Amino acid sequence: MENEKLIYRIKFEKTGAMKFIGHLDLLKIFQRAVKRSVLPVAYSQGFNPHQIMSFALPLSVGVESIGEIVDVEFTNILDCCDTIEKFNLTMPNGLKVVNVRRLTTGEKNAAASLSSASYELVFPETITKSGLRKAIDEILTESQIIITRTSKKGDKQVDVRPMIHELTLLEFPVAVNTLIDTGSASNLKADVIAEIICEKLGISYTPGDVRIKRLALFGENGSL
Amino acid sequence: MNISDTLLLKVEKPARYIGNEVNAINKTVEDIKIHFALCFPDVYEIGMSHLGLQILYFFLNRRDDVYCERCFAVWNDMESVMRENKIPLFSLETKANLKEFDFVGFTLQYEMSYTNIINMLDLAYIPIYSCDRTENDPIICGGGPCTYNPEPMAEIFDFFYIGEGEAALDEIMDLYNENKANGGTRDDFLEMLLNVEGVYVPKFYDVSYKLDGSIDSFVPNNPQAKTKIRKVIAENLDDYFFLEKQIVPLIEVVHDRVTLEVFRGCVRGCRFCQAGYVYRPVRERSCNLLLEQAGKLLDSSGHEEISLVSLSTGDYGEFKPLAEGIIDRFEDEKVSISLPSLRIDAFNLELMEKVQNVRKSSLTFAPEAGTQRLRNVINKGITEDEILTGSGIAFAGGWNRIKLYFMLGLPTETDQDLEGIVQLSEKIVEKYYEVGNRKISPSVTMSTSCFIPKAFTPFQWDKQDDYETLMDKQRLIKRSLTKRQIRYSYHCAGTSVMEAIMSRGDRQVIRAIVKAWGMGARFDGWTEFFKYDLWLDAFEKTSIDITKYLRERNYDEILPWEHIDIGVSKEFLINERKKAYEEKTTSHCRIACVGCGADSFLGGACFGE
Numbered sequence: 043m044e045n046e047k048l049i050y051r052i053k054f055e056k057t058g059a060m061k062f063i064g065h066l067d068l069l070k071i072f073q074r075a076v077k078r079s080v081l082p083v084a085y086s087q088g089f090n091p092h093q094i095m096s097f098a099l100p101l102s103v104g105v106e107s108i109g110e111i112v113d114v115e116f117t118n119i120l121d122c123c124d125t126i127e128k129f130n131l132t133m134p135n136g137l138k139v140v141n142v143r144r145l146t147t148g149e150k151n152a153a154a155s156l157s158s159a160s161y162e163l164v165f166p167e168t169i170t171k172s173g174l175r176k177a178i179d180e181i182l183t184e185s186q187i188i189i190t191r192t193s194k195k196g197d198k199q200v201d202v203r204p205m206i207h208e209l210t211l212l213e214f215p216v217a218v219n220t221l222i223d224t225g226s227a228s229n230l231k232a233d234v235i236a237e238i239i240c241e242k243l244g245i246s247y248t249p250g251d252v253r254i255k256r257l258a259l260f261g262e263n264g265s266l
Numbered sequence: 267m268n269i270s271d272t273l274l275l276k277v278e279k280p281a282r283y284i285g286n287e288v289n290a291i292n293k294t295v296e297d298i299k300i301h302f303a304l305c306f307p308d309v310y311e312i313g314m315s316h317l318g319l320q321i322l323y324f325f326l327n328r329r330d331d332v333y334c335e336r337c338f339a340v341w342n343d344m345e346s347v348m349r350e351n352k353i354p355l356f357s358l359e360t361k362a363n364l365k366e367f368d369f370v371g372f373t374l375q376y377e378m379s380y381t382n383i384i385n386m387l388d389l390a391y392i393p394i395y396s397c398d399r400t401e402n403d404p405i406i407c408g409g410g411p412c413t414y415n416p417e418p419m420a421e422i423f424d425f426f427y428i429g430e431g432e433a434a435l436d437e438i439m440d441l442y443n444e445n446k447a448n449g450g451t452r453d454d455f456l457e458m459l460l461n462v463e464g465v466y467v468p469k470f471y472d473v474s475y476k477l478d479g480s481i482d483s484f485v486p487n488n489p490q491a492k493t494k495i496r497k498v499i500a501e502n503l504d505d506y507f508f509l510e511k512q513i514v515p516l517i518e519v520v521h522d523r524v525t526l527e528v529f530r531g532c533v534r535g536c537r538f539c540q541a542g543y544v545y546r547p548v549r550e551r552s553c554n555l556l557l558e559q560a561g562k563l564l565d566s567s568g569h570e571e572i573s574l575v576s577l578s579t580g581d582y583g584e585f586k587p588l589a590e591g592i593i594d595r596f597e598d599e600k601v602s603i604s605l606p607s608l609r610i611d612a613f614n615l616e617l618m619e620k621v622q623n624v625r626k627s628s629l630t631f632a633p634e635a636g637t638q639r640l641r642n643v644i645n646k647g648i649t650e651d652e653i654l655t656g657s658g659i660a661f662a663g664g665w666n667r668i669k670l671y672f673m674l675g676l677p678t679e680t681d682q683d684l685e686g687i688v689q690l691s692e693k694i695v696e697k698y699y700e701v702g703n704r705k706i707s708p709s710v711t712m713s714t715s716c717f718i719p720k721a722f723t724p725f726q727w728d729k730q731d732d733y734e735t736l737m738d739k740q741r742l743i744k745r746s747l748t749k750r751q752i753r754y755s756y757h758c759a760g761t762s763v764m765e766a767i768m769s770r771g772d773r774q775v776i777r778a779i780v781k782a783w784g785m786g787a788r789f790d791g792w793t794e795f796f797k798y799d800l801w802l803d804a805f806e807k808t809s810i811d812i813t814k815y816l817r818e819r820n821y822d823e824i825l826p827w828e829h830i831d832i833g834v835s836k837e838f839l840i841n842e843r844k845k846a847y848e849e850k851t852t853s854h855c856r857i858a859c860v861g862c863g864a865d866s867f868l869g870g871a872c873f874g875e
Contacts, residue, residue, distance in 0.1 A: 067517045074568030093571040104275045250272030
C-alpha cells in the first residue's frame, strides 16, 4: 500500500479562555503549533502550499469543548503518544490534545462522517432544578418546535424537534446534557437549544449566561 | 479581577483581552519585586505588531525580580462594558488592576494616541495628572519616538525615558528596589532618577512664557536636575540583549510575523524624517548573529513569515549574505520573507520574486516630492530616472501594480511641485505601456500625506500648512489628474494639523488634549474616530490659539524640546536647513561623514576608521 496517505485524527479540548478564539484563528494556531513541534506535516502542492489539515466542525465563539477533532496529513508514520506530548508542550493553555490515532484505510474524514454531537449546558444558579426539569419535559413532549432561521436567502421556518435526540437533566450542577443533529445533512447549534430552554423557563437568553460545552462528536458508527 | 464570559461575549473581539498567547510570560506576583505594566495606547492588533513592545517585554522579564505584563487600549465597545460595570483596566497576563502595579509604562508612538493614554489612566482609576498621584499610585513613565518632544504630555507623566530601553532600564529597576528597601517615597525615587542618564522628570523643571506665547525660560527647580537630558543608546547592538522569542498572538494582528531588527539609525538624512535624526548613529547587527536570531525566532514561534526591518533595510552592509542566508536556511520550511523599505533595482526584484511565495504584490516607491528640485530640498536621494528605471524593470518582470507616496506642504513647495506629483505618476503609467504586459492594465496608486515639521529635524523651525491650504493642494492634484489608471488617495488634513500642533507643542497643549478626551476623543489616529471639529472646539474652549503652533519659529527662540539632547547638534540642523533652501543635497553617511555629532555616542567614526 505504497500510496496510502498518513492521515491522523487528533482529538483535542478547547476550554477556558480559548473559547473566545474563532475558527480561522484556531486553524492558524494549529498550523503554528505543528511548525514549532517540528512534526513531519504534509503540504499541499501548488503555488501557495499549506498544511493539509481539516477540522470536523467549527465551534462557536464562547463555547467550550472536550471533544474537538482535526484530521492532519503527515509524511512519516507518527508515534501517537509522542505526538500528543509534542503538541501539548507547545499549545497555549486551554488547548490540549488528548488522543491521536491513524485513520484506517477508507475511513472518511471527520467532517464527512459527522452526524451528531453531544453538549452540556450549565445554567445560572438562579435557575432551579425543578424548573429545568419541567422545561425539558415540555420540550420532549412537543411534537414540533418551529424556529426562524435567518440566512442570505431570507427567513425560513424550521422544525428542530426531530434534530433533538436526547435531553437529560444532570444531578449537579444545574445542567442538561443533549444530543443533537450536527453536520452537513442536518445541523442544530447548541445555543439554539439553550435559547429554547430559556424560553420555557421564561427568561431571556444572553450568550455566556448559559455555559455550553461540547462533549463529543459522533458519526453513523459512533464516536469519531 | 475576573471579567465574566457574559461581558466578554458582548464585545466584538473578546480575544483582544484574554492574553494566554504562546511565549507570553507567566510569573507568580508574590515572587517578584517589581510589577511593570507595559502599555500600548492603541488596540491589541496594532500594539502586538510593534517590535519595541516585544523587545521591552522580554528584556524586562529576563530579570527574576521583575514581572512585566501587557495592556492595550480597549476598543470602544469594551470601554462601554467596563464603564457600565465599573471594571478597572487590567493587564493581559494576570488580569491585575493597573493601579496595583509599581510602574505603568506607555510607549509614545504617535501623537494621535495621546487621548488613549489619558483614557487608559482614567479607566484604571489612576489620576491623570502627575501632581495628583499619591503613594498608592503606580509610577507613570513613557518612552518612544514622541518623547523627543515630551512637553505636551509633561504634566501627565512622572518621568520620561529618552532613548533605547536596553541602555538604562536595568539601572532604573535597581534604583526602584533600593528606594523601596530604604522605605523611600515616590518623590525620593524621582529624585534618584535625576542621576540616571536619559531620564527626564518634568516636575523638576519650570517653564515660563512670553506674552506672544513662546517660551521665556526653561529652568530646573531642583539642584540635581540636569539642564540637558541626553538620550541613551545601545552602542554596540551585538553586545546587548537580543530577542530570541516573540509572543505569538492567538488572533490575526496587523503584522502577523516575526521581526528581525537588522540595524538602528539611518544613513540617508532625509530632512523631513524625525526617525532619521533621533535614532542616530547607525548601528548594525552582524550577519551571523542575525541568522542565528532568525532561526531562534522562527523555531520558537512557528510563524510562516519573517520581516527584515530597519529604517532602510537595503542599506544594511551585509544585506546580500543575510537575505541569501535566510533563504537557504528556510526555503524548505515554507517560510516567506518580507522586505519592507527596499530600493527597487534588478537584484532586489529578483530577490523579492524568490522570497515571496505569494503572487506578485504591488511595489512601493516613496519619491515624497514631485520634482527633482523639491527632492533636493528634502534630501530624498532618489531621482526620477531611478524611479522610472526601477518601475520599468518591475513591469518587464510581470508586476503591474505600483504605489507611490508623496507629501504635501513641504518647505519651499510651489504649484509646479504639486503638478509634478501627477506628472511623475503619469510617466510611470506611460512606462508600463512601453515595457509591460499590454493585456493587463497597470494600476498606480498615488497617495499623499501632509508634511509635518518634527522636532530634531532641519525643518523643525518651518511653518505647517493650515487645514484650508492642505485641502486646496489636494484639490489641485485631483484637478490635474487625467489618467484613469491612477488612483489618488490622501491623508486627512485635519489629523495632520492636530498632529503638527502636538508634535511641536509645549506644556500648555495638554489642556486641549484633556478637554478633547473629556468631549469623547479616542483613537484619534483612526479616520473613523477622528473628529476635527471636536478638536478645534477643545482648543477654543481652552483658549489655545492653534496658529501659534503652526507658525515658523526663529533660531533664537527656545523650542519646547530644547532640553533634550539627541547627539545631533543644533548647528548641524541649522546648516542642513540652509542647504535645503539652497536646494543642495547632503551625501549619506557611508559615502562621507556629514559631521552631525552623533558619533560622540560611539567615541569614534560610525563607519570604518
